[in-house]
Amino acid sequence: SQQGEEDPQALSIQEGENATMNCSYKTSINNLQWYRQNSGRGLVHLILIRSNEREKHSGRLRVTLDTSKKSSSLLITASRAADTASYFCATDANDMRFGAGTRLTVKP
Amino acid sequence: DAGVIQSPRHEVTEMGQEVTLRCKPISGHDYLFWYRQTMMRGLELLIYFNNNVPIDDSGMPEDRFSAKMPNASFSTLKIQPSEPRDSAVYFCASTGGGSNEKLFFGSGTQLSVL
Numbered sequence: 001s002q003q004g005e006e007d008p009q010a011l012s013i014q015e016g017e018n019a020t021m022n023c024s025y026k027t028s029i030n031n032l033q034w035y036r037q038n039s040g041r042g043l044v045h046l047i048l049i050r051s052n053e054r055e056k057h058s059g060r061l062r063v064t065l066d067t068s069k070k071s072s073s074l075l076i077t078a079s080r081a082a083d084t085a086s087y088f089c090a091t092d093a094n095d096m097r098f099g100a101g102t103r104l105t106v107k108p
Numbered sequence: 109d110a111g112v113i114q115s116p117r118h119e120v121t122e123m124g125q126e127v128t129l130r131c132k133p134i135s136g137h138d139y140l141f142w143y144r145q146t147m148m149r150g151l152e153l154l155i156y157f158n159n160n161v162p163i164d165d166s167g168m169p170e171d172r173f174s175a176k177m178p179n180a181s182f183s184t185l186k187i188q189p190s191e192p193r194d195s196a197v198y199f200c201a202s203t204g205g206g207s208n209e210k211l212f213f214g215s216g217t218q219l220s221v222l
Contacts, residue, residue, distance in 0.1 A: 033210065042112075042199055042213030043151075088151065095164055096141060096201075096211060098151045 004032065004072075004089035005099045012105040019076040021102040023089035030092045032065060034074050037086045037101070046074070046087075081108045114200050114214035122222050126188040129217045132181055133202030141211065142175055142185050143199040151199075157183065190221045 004023045013019055023032065031050045035043040047063045049056045049072065056063045062075040076083055086101040113132040121127055133140045141156040155165040160177040168175070172191070177183040187194055197218050201211040 031209075035211075040197075040216075040218075042201070042215050043211070044213070045210045048210060095153065095156065097153045098143075100150045 004091050004094070006087065006089055006102045008102060009100065010103045010105070012107065013079055015079060015081055015106055015108050017079055017106075019079050019083070019104055019106070021074045021087050021104070023072045023074070023099070025070050025072075025089075025091050025093065027070075027091075027093045029067070032072050032089060032091045034061075034063060034072075035088045035090070035098070037088065039085075043088060043098075076104075079104075079106045081106050112200055112202050112212050112214035114198075114217050116217060117215065118218045118220075120220045120222065121190055123191055124189045125221075126186065127190045127194075127219060127221070129185040129187075129198050129200075129219070131183045131185070131200030131214060133183070133200070134204075134212055135181065137202035137204040137212070138180070139203045139206075140177060140183050141201040141203075142183070143201065144196045145199060145216075146196045154185070187219075190219075192221045195219055195221050 004025045007022050033048045034046040037043045047058050049063050049065045060077045065072045084106045086103050088098045088101040090096050090098050115130045138159050142154040143151050145151045154167045155175045157177045175185045197216045199213055199216045201213045203209050203211050
């Protein structure tokens with residue numbers, strides 16, 4: 001398939017810990033995006049990183065992109081219970097098709 | 109801006125009935141996407157439009173599904189006849205400035221076909 005694939009499928013951590021999720025894809029891209037979905041809600045855009053960028057920050061979020069390995073990672077630092085959600089990646093190479101996502105649970 | 113607006117929020121219907129889901133994209137956005145989300149199949153892209161024209165409908169499951177965008181501010185997804193396996197959350201999303209830029213999602217329609 002052409003969509004990004006997130007891993008792990010599920011991640012459970014304690015509040016205050018860092019959470020790292022990964023995304024792999026198969027073809028060359030111009031950009032990669034990360035989204036968050038709280039239970040029962042629509043996806044919310046987090047960060048867009050372009051192929052000529054290696055790292056991008058937004059608040060407690062840090063996204064890296066390695067085009068040679070066709071992979072990206074999303075790091076959430078100092079996690080909070082409110083970060084509990086599913087996280088998805090999508091690339092421009094697949095017309096915004098999403099993978100199965102990573103289900104993050106942050107325990108208080 | 110009110111964001112992407114979907115209606116109804118919840119729909120319960122009986123097998124065989126026609127179902128129409130509605131979406132109003134953000135004003136000025138020229139791309140509109142329809143997705144379906146289930147536990148088994150995840151988030152599937154059904155169809156997307158650019159300037160009211162369907163660009164890729166390869167994700168539409170079968171002929172029972174149809175989508176239209178009669179103007180820039182309105183789109184419908186119709187299922188006729190509906191089946192229990194169509195039960196899912198259906199999301200609409202829109203974006204401007206290119207099909208691969210930031211998507212804005214609606215709150216979704218929870219469809220239950222009994």
